[in-house]
Amino acid sequence: MTQMRAMMLDRPHMPLILRERPIPSPAAGDVLIAIEACGVCRTDLHVIDGELPRPKLPIVPGHEIVGRVAALGQGVTRPALDERVGVPWLGWTCGICPYCRSGRENLCDSPLFTGYTRDGGYATHMLADARFAFPLPDNVDAAEAAPLLCAGLIGWRSYRMAGEGTTLGLYGFGAAAHILAQVAAWQGRRVYAFTRTGDVASQNFARSLGAVWAGGSEEMPPEPLDAAIIFAPVGALVPSALAAVKKGGRIVCGGIHMSDIPSFPYRLLWEERQLVSVANLTRHDGREFLEVAPRAGIKMQVTRYPLQEANTALADLRAGHFEGAAVLIP
Ligand SMILES: [Zn+2]
Ligand SMILES: [Zn+2]
Numbered sequence: 001m002t003q004m005r006a007m008m009l010d011r012p013h014m015p016l017i018l019r020e021r022p023i024p025s026p027a028a029g030d031v032l033i034a035i036e037a038c039g040v041c042r043t044d045l046h047v048i049d050g051e052l053p054r055p056k057l058p059i060v061p062g063h064e065i066v067g068r069v070a071a072l073g074q075g076v077t078r079p080a081l082d083e084r085v086g087v088p089w090l091g092w093t094c095g096i097c098p099y100c101r102s103g104r105e106n107l108c109d110s111p112l113f114t115g116y117t118r119d120g121g122y123a124t125h126m127l128a129d130a131r132f133a134f135p136l137p138d139n140v141d142a143a144e145a146a147p148l149l150c151a152g153l154i155g156w157r158s159y160r161m162a163g164e165g166t167t168l169g170l171y172g173f174g175a176a177a178h179i180l181a182q183v184a185a186w187q188g189r190r191v192y193a194f195t196r197t198g199d200v201a202s203q204n205f206a207r208s209l210g211a212v213w214a215g216g217s218e219e220m221p222p223e224p225l226d227a228a229i230i231f232a233p234v235g236a237l238v239p240s241a242l243a244a245v246k247k248g249g250r251i252v253c254g255g256i257h258m259s260d261i262p263s264f265p266y267r268l269l270w271e272e273r274q275l276v277s278v279a280n281l282t283r284h285d286g287r288e289f290l291e292v293a294p295r296a297g298i299k300m301q302v303t304r305y306p307l308q309e310a311n312t313a314l315a316d317l318r319a320g321h322f323e324g325a326a327v328l329i330p
Helices: 042-048 142-149 151-161 175-186 200-208 237-244 283-296 307-319
Strands: 003-008 017-022 030-040 065-072 084-087 090-092 125-129 167-171 190-195 213-216 225-230 245-253 274-277 302-306 325-329
Touching (some): 030 084, 030 142, 042 307, 065 125, 142 175, 142 283, 142 302, 142 325, 151 175, 175 190, 175 200, 175 283, 190 237
Parallel strands (some): 245 274
Antiparallel strands (some): 003 017
């Protein structure tokens, strides 16, 4: 086989188009990956909707990739040929800026992001920098592992940022919350799940994954929370979440994009409540989470779509037509 297929975005607000092109050879330091599965993330919608600045165009979206190494660029010794790997959002960092040199490569001054500023995994093949491909075990289902690469990793970074409290609110019960609810329940924490008002299906889904309570996002939980993570890209949730946390509580915004946050009275922030955001991930986050995930016994609920149905998968994500995560299978 010399040709590959990819779903490409030519410019924002357009449907993705299926294209064939020659399979590329990996440059020095890169690996060619034959893709087994690629998760569909809300960030892909932000790229397609033109809500993130300066994407590479045209771009192949997708940053939750599971595949096998099909060719090695010059100088690459790890991963090995035919090894199974996962490729996340963080696709390349400079290694020399103050953030890279202080263990905060998630904030690198000149990074490349998979499926945004370098081509991603809505395809049969892709190139990745070998240093940013995580080894994955052979004994997991590729589609079920794919959402761990973003919803899991950035979710994990948000989860750690939320601190050690026993009561945790999750606003927006999509792929990331569905993973973290299981981690939190495994650690003995009490999870409160907040969904769109009246979304009984998502609320039942949250309870089935260990949430002790589930309700609409404007409701107050039955007890004050130690912390809350907001995954839904809805700025109006910030004052709601601040009102739901106790003194010293922390709100973590886990998404890359959010609608404007409405003004709110200072008393909601008073008493040392904190409001922070989480950006991207470090490779350390990735290694740590991929070690935790099997121990926590995370079960992924995935809806599979053929690669060429990517536009349908994105529309279903936007409309909330499935629980858990959508995954493209080339
Ligand atoms: Zn850097
Ligand atoms: Zn993502």
